[in-house]
Amino acid sequence: MADVAGVSPKDMQDYLSLDDDVDTSILKDLIEEAEDGIISDIGLDVNVDKYRSYKQFNQAVKTMVDFNYFNRGNLAELKLAYPPSYLLMINRIRWKIRRDSNEDVS
Numbered sequence: 001m002a003d004v005a006g007v008s009p010k011d012m013q014d015y016l017s018l019d020d021d022v023d024t025s026i027l028k029d030l031i032e033e034a035e036d037g038i039i040s041d042i043g044l045d046v047n048v049d050k051y052r053s054y055k056q057f058n059q060a061v062k063t064m065v066d067f068n069y070f071n072r073g074n075l076a077e078l079k080l081a082y083p084p085s086y087l088l089m090i091n092r093i094r095w096k097i098r099r100d101s102n103e104d105v106s
Contacts, residue, residue, distance in 0.1 A: 006052035007031050007061045015062050016069060027065065034064035042094045046101075054096060060089040 009027040013020060038060055039051060051057045067083045 006035065006048075007058050007065070012062065012065055012069075016066060023069075027069070030065040030068050031061060033068070034061045037064065038090060038093070041090050042097065046097055050097070051093070054093055056089055056093050056096065060086060060093065063089065 009024045009031065010020075012018075012027045012031065013022065013024075035048065035051070038057060039046070039048065042051075063083055063086055067086075
């Protein structure tokens with residue numbers, strides 16, 4: 001499992017190869033939006049820190065932020081609402097959380 005802090009604007013600046021302090025507030029908003037979207041897709045009954053502890057959750061956040069960052073202003077013209085790998089990541093996270101929840105109960 002990963003760091004519970006989740007993805008930061010600095011992480012995204014590195015991931016996107018942006019200069020430091022470039023678009024920090026935009027990145028913060030996109031991170032929050034991506035986290036909210038993933039959590040809504042999987043389940044609101046799990047604490048955000050639990051989600052953030054999964055590397056795949058943080059990678060899905062990065063993937064969605066990357067997609068939205070570079071497609072700002074063009075989202076209405078895109079044929080895909082999200083990157084193809086995103087659904088695979090969401091399903092993996094969903095099953096990991098279910099599996100881990102079942103192990104906690106046993």
